[in-house]
Amino acid sequence: MNIGIDIDDTIADTYSILLKYVQEYITHDVMKDVEQSSEDMLAQMYETKFEGEDKRKGKEFFDKYYEKAVLNVEPKINAIESIKKLKEEGNQIYLITARFPSKKFDIEELTNNWLKKNCIPYDELILNSQDKVVVAKKKHIDIFIDDSIKHCTEMVNAGIKTYIMDSILNKNFNNEQIERVDSWTSLYQKIENYKNN
Numbered sequence: 001m002n003i004g005i006d007i008d009d010t011i012a013d014t015y016s017i018l019l020k021y022v023q024e025y026i027t028h029d030v031m032k033d034v035e036q037s038s039e040d041m042l043a044q045m046y047e048t049k050f051e052g053e054d055k056r057k058g059k060e061f062f063d064k065y066y067e068k069a070v071l072n073v074e075p076k077i078n079a080i081e082s083i084k085k086l087k088e089e090g091n092q093i094y095l096i097t098a099r100f101p102s103k104k105f106d107i108e109e110l111t112n113n114w115l116k117k118n119c120i121p122y123d124e125l126i127l128n129s130q131d132k133v134v135v136a137k138k139k140h141i142d143i144f145i146d147d148s149i150k151h152c153t154e155m156v157n158a159g160i161k162t163y164i165m166d167s168i169l170n171k172n173f174n175n176e177q178i179e180r181v182d183s184w185t186s187l188y189q190k191i192e193n194y195k196n197n
Contacts (some may be wrong), residue, residue: 001195003086004136005135007097007144010165011083011120012073021065039168067105073176075118076165078184085188087121094139095125096132102158143191145181149173161194163187 008014019039089095095115101107108127115122129135133154136144144155147165155162156177164170166182179189 001091001095001142002061003191004094004096004132004139004141004144004146004160005083006132006151006165007095008073009100009147009167010145011079011095012114013073013076014073015071015167015169017069017073017105018065021069022061023099024063027094041088062102063104066102067110067170070099070107070110070114073114077186078178080118080120082184082188083120086191093130094135094141096124096129096135096139096144097127097133098129100128101169133160136160145187152178162191163190 005011010118030063052162083093097111098113099107108125111127115125124139126135126139132144132146135141136155137158141155142164143161144152145163145165146152146155147167147170149164149170151161153166153175155174162178163181164173164175165180165187166180179190181190
């Protein structure tokens with residue numbers, strides 16, 4: 001089977017590290033003029049709802065912390081082991097991520113290095129993927145895993161078996177066609193059951 005997997009907040013625990021950096025940013029860079037919590041600010045970043053002055057702060061934040069986050073993020077518990085097992089079983093692993101380019105560093109090189117450092121096997125890395133359904137169709141993806149409500153909804157609407165990785169930002173989302181998973185152990189078992197049925 002061809003399995004499409006998002007990286008941030010699906011394989012990597014990106015929310016946690018970004019929250020740490022948002023707290024640092026608020027404390028050291030914009031302490032006096034931020035009236036929102038670091039959780040609210042991070043949610044806005046994820047949802048790209050910044051406008052005006054907030055948009056400038058969002059850009060400033062990513063200019064300062066994006067590279068550090070990519071370098072220092074930790075894999076989710078059992079993600080590496082589960083992906084290795086899926087690969088060993090003969091599945092093709094496509095990492096389909098919205099990670100975007102930066103003028104300050106090479107996002108492809110950093111992402112590849114992080115994947116190698118963590119021994120995460122994959123057949124292809126597809127970066128800056130804003131329309132993941134187009135990529136999924138081109139790569140004949142059978143199963144797709146992401147934490148994004150938008151991407152999961154688009155995938156299931158395109159007829160692709162979709163799992164949503166549980167996160168603080170999608171906890172209130174419910175779609176009967178999209179199976180929610182709260183861990184890689186659970187996800188691996190669900191994929192095995194799906195393949196065997």
